[in-house]
Amino acid sequence: DTAVSQTPKYLVTQMGNDKSIKCEQNLGHDTMYWYKQDSKKFLKIMFSYNNKELIINETVPNRFSPKSPDKAHLNLHINSLELGDSAVYFCASSQPGTSGGGTDTQYFGPGTRLTVL
Amino acid sequence: DQQVKQNSPSLSVQEGRISILNCDYTNSMFDYFLWYKKYPAEGPTFLISISSIKDKNEDGRFTVFLNKSAKHLSLHIVPSQPGDSAVYFCAASYGSWGKLQFGAGTQVVVTP
Numbered sequence: 001d002t003a004v005s006q007t008p009k010y011l012v013t014q015m016g017n018d019k020s021i022k023c024e025q026n027l028g029h030d031t032m033y034w035y036k037q038d039s040k041k042f043l044k045i046m047f048s049y050n051n052k053e054l055i056i057n058e059t060v061p062n063r064f065s066p067k068s069p070d071k072a073h074l075n076l077h078i079n080s081l082e083l084g085d086s087a088v089y090f091c092a093s094s095q096p097g098t099s100g101g102g103t104d105t106q107y108f109g110p111g112t113r114l115t116v117l
Numbered sequence: 118d119q120q121v122k123q124n125s126p127s128l129s130v131q132e133g134r135i136s137i138l139n140c141d142y143t144n145s146m147f148d149y150f151l152w153y154k155k156y157p158a159e160g161p162t163f164l165i166s167i168s169s170i171k172d173k174n175e176d177g178r179f180t181v182f183l184n185k186s187a188k189h190l191s192l193h194i195v196p197s198q199p200g201d202s203a204v205y206f207c208a209a210s211y212g213s214w215g216k217l218q219f220g221a222g223t224q225v226v227v228t229p
Contacts, residue, residue, distance in 0.1 A: 043219040056216055090160050108160030
């Protein structure tokens with residue numbers, strides 16, 4: 001059973017297009033995240049949702065819009081794709097503890113490699 | 118501003134020997150540290166963590182050491198096995214909601 005799944009695994013598209021990446025977790029976690037791994041291999045957090053509520057929103061262009069229809073899903077929609085958006089995008093989830101989530105283990109999906117031509 | 122740094126991009130070690138991976142951080146607010154392991158075309162997998170109130174945490178072959186005064190942590194893998202060949206990421210967080218900051222990773226290759 002896949003704990004955190006992402007679709008698609010690979011996405012190749014033209015500049016200016018709009019695309020979505022879907023993420024689902026079956027771990028029963030309340031918190032989900034999107035990370036971007038750039039060409040220098042750094043993993044950087046983009047967004048975090050807890051029980052469908054946005055709690056972390058890093059400095060990300062507003063062309064990126066996360067949507068959480070329920071706490072098991074966190075999708076990422078990207079408008080007007082640019083060359084610099086090419087990266088691997090990882091979804092993750094965790095279950096907050098009594099401290100509010102700062103020490104929780106995050107479980108990652110397999111990643112979606114986005115290539116913008 | 119990269120607050121978590123792994124200065125060794127790669128490490129080669131013989132099977133059966135010890136692997137030592139290092140990580141430095143600059144933000145003294147960090148109070149929770151983790152190591153993740155990543156195979157190609159897969160997501161990072163949690164390996165081991167340590168809270169800032171401890172200086173050592175052990176789990177089987179993996180031990181993490183934390184030196185708060187030096188803002189340094191290390192991961193020891195003993196003995197190293199071929200299946201340990203992967204990229205290892207150091208990560209740190211503080212406060213609520215698990216905003217992890219990752220290092221750039223260290224590629225470990227375990228040779229027979």
